[in-house]
Amino acid sequence: MNKIVAGLLFGLTLGALDGATAWFYPEARPMLTSIMIGSSIKGMIVGLFSGWFARKVQSTRWGIVVGSALGLLFAFFVAAMDASKGQPHYLEIMLPGFVVGAIIGFLTQRVGSRDLASQRTL
Amino acid sequence: MELSDSVLDHLRRVAALPDLSGTRYELEGEIGRGGMGIVYAARDRVLDRHVALKVLDLTPAGEAQLIAALEHPAIVPVYEAGTLLDGREFYAMKLIRGARLDQYVARQSTLAERLRLIWRVGEALAYAHSHGIIHRDLKPQNVMVGEFGEIYVMDWGVKAIAGTPAFRAPEIVLDQRSDIYALGALLRFLLPEPNPPALGAIAAKAMNADPAARYPEVPALLADIERFEQGMAVEAWPEPLWHRLRRFASRNAVLLWLLAAYTFAKFLIFFLRKF
Numbered sequence: 001m002n003k004i005v006a007g008l009l010f011g012l013t014l015g016a017l018d019g020a021t022a023w024f025y026p027e028a029r030p031m032l033t034s035i036m037i038g039s040s041i042k043g044m045i046v047g048l049f050s051g052w053f054a055r056k057v058q059s060t061r062w063g064i065v066v067g068s069a070l071g072l073l074f075a076f077f078v079a080a081m082d083a084s085k086g087q088p089h090y091l092e093i094m095l096p097g098f099v100v101g102a103i104i105g106f107l108t109q110r111v112g113s114r115d116l117a118s119q120r121t122l
Numbered sequence: 123m124e125l126s127d128s129v130l131d132h133l134r135r136v137a138a139l140p141d142l143s144g145t146r147y148e149l150e151g152e153i154g155r156g157g158m159g160i161v162y163a164a165r166d167r168v169l170d171r172h173v174a175l176k177v178l179d180l181t182p183a184g185e186a187q188l189i190a191a192l193e194h195p196a197i198v199p200v201y202e203a204g205t206l207l208d209g210r211e212f213y214a215m216k217l218i219r220g221a222r223l224d225q226y227v228a229r230q231s232t233l234a235e236r237l238r239l240i241w242r243v244g245e246a247l248a249y250a251h252s253h254g255i256i257h258r259d260l261k262p263q264n265v266m267v268g269e270f271g272e273i274y275v276m277d278w279g280v281k282a283i284a285g286t287p288a289f290r291a292p293e294i295v296l297d298q299r300s301d302i303y304a305l306g307a308l309l310r311f312l313l314p315e316p317n318p319p320a321l322g323a324i325a326a327k328a329m330n331a332d333p334a335a336r337y338p339e340v341p342a343l344l345a346d347i348e349r350f351e352q353g354m355a356v357e358a359w360p361e362p363l364w365h366r367l368r369r370f371a372s373r374n375a376v377l378l379w380l381l382a383a384y385t386f387a388k389f390l391i392f393f394l395r396k397f
Binding site: 021024025060064091092095096098099100102103106107 | 376377380381383384387388390391392394395
C-alpha cells in the first residue's frame with residue numbers, strides 16, 4: 001500500500017468518525033449522514049495531499065504540520081459553506097478538523113511505502 | 123664481572139625478542155600477549171607502514187590461514203605469514219590503533235553505543251559462522267575499537283584455545299552456539315546497571331547452560347536486540363502487561379498525544395456550546 005492510498009483510507013476513516021461525533025449534538029442529528037459524508041470527503045482530500053507529501057518528504061514533524069494545515073484549510077472551506085447557510089460553526093468544525101489533519105499527516109508518515117525516486121529527509 | 127638485576131632483566135627481554143632478520147619487518151615493541159603467542163608492533167620496510175606481528179610460540183595450528191580466510195570489515199586482515207630464523211611461525215596483520223573493548227566502554231556509557239558494539243561483533247561472528255569458523259574465545263579483551271569507532275574482533279580461535287571462564291560456554295565440545303554464549307556474556311558485560319530487563323533476558327537466553335535453549339544463530343540474537351531498539355517486544359522476555367502498555371505508550375506517544383488533543387478539543391467544544 002503506498003502512502004497516497006494509506007492517506008485516503010485514514011482520511012476516510014477518521015473523517016467518518018469525526019463526522020459521527022455530530023451525534024452528540026442533538027440539533028445536528030437530523031443531518032448526521034450528510035455531515036459524515038462531507039467529513040469523509042474532507043478527510044480523504046487531506047489524506048490525499050498528506051500522502052503525496054509523505055511520499056516526497058520523510059519527516060514526522062513536517063507531516064504533522066502539513067496535515068494540520070491542510071485539515072485547517074479544508075475545515076475552513078466546510079465551515080464557510082456552513083456559514084453561508086446562516087449557521088456559522090467555525091470553531092466546531094475547524095478545531096477538530098485541524099487535529100484530525102495532524103493525525104492523518106502523522107499516520108501517512110508512518111504507514112505505507114514511499115516513492116523512493118524522489119525522497120527527501122528534513 | 124657481575125651484572126645488576128636491571129641489566130639482566132634487560133638482557134632477558136632482548137633475548138626473548140624475535141629475530142626478524144630475513145623478513146621485511148623491523149621490530150618496534152611488544153603490544154600484547156594472545157592465546158597462542160606474542161604480538162609486536164613492527165614496521166614494514168618495503169611498504170613503509172606499521173603492522174602488528176604475531177609470533178606464535180606453539181606448533182602452528184593454522185591461525186593465520188583461518189583469519190586470512192575471513193574477509194570482513196570487523197576482522198583484522200592478515201598481510202603475510204612466514205617463518206622466523208628460529209623456526210617460529212609469524213604473521214603480519216593490520217595494526218589497530220584504538221582501545222580494547224573493556225577500556226573503551228569505561229569511557230563510553232550510552233546504551234545505544236554499547237549495543238552498536240555488540241551489533242558489530244555479532245555481524246563478524248555471523249560472517250565467520252557462515253564460513254564454518256568459530257571464534258572460541260570471544261571476550262572484551264579480544265575486541266578492539268579503532269580510532270573512528272570501528273570494531274575488530276581479534277584472536278580467532280584455534281582448537282588449542284579453551285576459552286576464558288567467564289565467557290566460555292559450559293559444554294566441552296565448542297560449536298557456533300558456544301560463540302552465541304560468549305556473545306551473550308559480552309552483552310551482559312556491556313550492559314549498564316540497572317540494565318533494561320529485555321536486554322538482560324536476551325543475554326540470559328544466549329547464555330543458557332543448555333545449548334539447544336540458546337538462540338539458534340547469531341542473527342536471531344541480533345534481531346532480538348534490534349526489536350528492543352525499535353521499542354518492540356523481544357522473544358527472550360515474556361514481558362508483564364504493565365510493561366507492554368508502557369512500551370506501547372512510549373512507541374506511540376505522538377499519536378496518543380494527538381488523540382488526547384482531539385478528545386480535549388471535542389470536550390471543549392461540547393461544553394462551550396452550553397454557554
